[in-house]
Amino acid sequence: MKHWTEGFDDDDADESLVRPYTITGGRTTSERNDLTLITLVTAISEVSSEAERRLRRMQPEHRTIFALCKRPLAVAEVASALNLPVSVTKILIGDLIETGQMRTRPPLAFAQAGGIPDMTILEAVRDGLRNL
């Protein structure tokens, strides 16, 4: 089996850190702290014309995220697809949420509460794994 790192382009290894923060207009932290690695984000298909105008004025990365999220994707998947750090990606996704172009589905917080997930979820995961 081919190792997944093969074919990865190393050209940008020395890339300056300026670029990610340029995309965010200099912001280094998201104003939203409700986005997690597995918060699922989905582009809203029927956005208002005002939202469409705003999207056109945004960074190309915003438009890439919007296009990627035609189907629900986790924040981590978006970051990976854009090859941007998670924190930068969260800022960009936050912009799209603010302007009404995306909706989110946060995960349930089981472990922080010291709790065990609902049996329905566990059974679904078990059945899904058995089908692998």
Next chain:
Amino acid sequence: MDYAISDHGDAAPLAVKILIAGGFGVGKTTLVGAVSEVAPLRTEEYLTHASVGVDDLEGVSGKSTTTVALDFGRITVNSQLVLYLFGTPGQERFWFMWNDLVNGALGAVVLVDTRRLDVSFASIDFFESRGIPFVVGVNCFHGVKDRTQEEIRRALDLDPQVPLVLCDARDRTACRDVLLALIDHLMAARSHTAPHPVA
């Protein structure tokens, strides 16, 4: 309780995750890749200022910040539920982002390599101290089983109720069985604590 979605419009599924933890080089990404429906994805995060104090940044002069890489995979359970598997670094200096990592986690698999059990101690300590359910997967590279399960348990100072499963991180079925062991472990714990639903 039904986890199905009614108030989320476009019916985005619910995302859950299982953490795949353990020391450097124990086979975390290999396990993720073995069961994931997509080739393992990689994402990066900046080390925050909080961790800089304990980071040895000598020798990386000219680099003003450093990143931690996370490898993860995905298993679509059904139209309403997606399971993500996150390979998580065991080193303490990465724990600044573990609140995010733990968010939505069902539990964890701590992978150990019998030749270097010590590299996974930190992960076990972390889950124990936070009360996050986990199982231990013993990655038997090349079928090497040089220690008995009892020896490994003793060396890891493992609680008797924590399941320990032998596996080969390259083998899809073996890795699936480790994940199933975690789900069984959670179900057993759930039935003990049934009067206190959390999810």
